[in-house]
Amino acid sequence: EVQLLESGGGLVQPGGSLRLSCAASRFTFSTYGMSWVRQAPGKGLEWVSVISGSGGITYYADSVKGRFTISRDNYKNTLYLQMNSLRGEDTALYYCAKVQGNIASSNWYFDLWGRGTLVTVSS
Amino acid sequence: SYELTQPPSVSVSPGQTARITCSGDALPKKYAYWYQQKSGQAPVLVIYEDNKRPSGIPERFSGSRSGTMATLTISGAQVEDEADYYCYSTDSSGNRVFGGGTKLTVL
Numbered sequence: 407e408v409q410l411l412e413s414g415g416g417l418v419q420p421g422g423s424l425r426l427s428c429a430a431s432r433f434t435f436s437t438y439g440m441s442w443v444r445q446a447p448g449k450g451l452e453w454v455s456v457i458s459g460s461g462g463i464t465y466y467a468d469s470v471k472g473r474f475t476i477s478r479d480n481y482k483n484t485l486y487l488q489m490n491s492l493r494g495e496d497t498a499l500y501y502c503a504k505v506q507g508n509i510a511s512s513n514w515y516f517d518l519w520g521r522g523t524l525v526t527v528s529s
Numbered sequence: 530s531y532e533l534t535q536p537p538s539v540s541v542s543p544g545q546t547a548r549i550t551c552s553g554d555a556l557p558k559k560y561a562y563w564y565q566q567k568s569g570q571a572p573v574l575v576i577y578e579d580n581k582r583p584s585g586i587p588e589r590f591s592g593s594r595s596g597t598m599a600t601l602t603i604s605g606a607q608v609e610d611e612a613d614y615y616c617y618s619t620d621s622s623g624n625r626v627f628g629g630g631t632k633l634t635v636l
Contacts, residue, residue, distance in 0.1 A: 443572075450627055450629050451617075453626070467624075468624075512619050513578070515562045515577055516574065
């Protein structure tokens, strides 16, 4: 069964940094785009960032642009999200999601999600 | 910024048809997707490219899109279909957007 397992969440102070990881298994990781989607407590889903299979193309939501960096290691089948200058509004459950479709086009979507890792930004 | 608008809640009795709508100005030219999220669980894709069902999703789930509105229909809703449902699409600039979510109650 295809699996995505997030880790790296925790409590961090405002202005701090955190790196999330997502370990993928049982699919050819390098051939799929990957994405991060977050969900604040009791709220809806918010797309954060996406990266192409090769890692050469990345996009970000305006709310995190310049603060977050998505990357991947296709040898380790792992996706990352480096989060800097964290704010209270970044508090959320962060999901890793496998992408179906070409992220350079308009028609791509999330076909598999991990269980998420919780990030809490608070002093 | 672009928004997809969903009703906050929909309620039906078991066996009835539930319809959840999603409206957005870019929908005439962009696909709609639907995700089901049960309490405490990760989202699951139930409809992609307006009306296609992924493997394993029951036939009672269907989707459609007309003009600025997309609709998720659950024909003969079951108690186990109780969940939050989110539509997803993109605007003309490629920004990825989720609707605010609709809580489906089946009782």
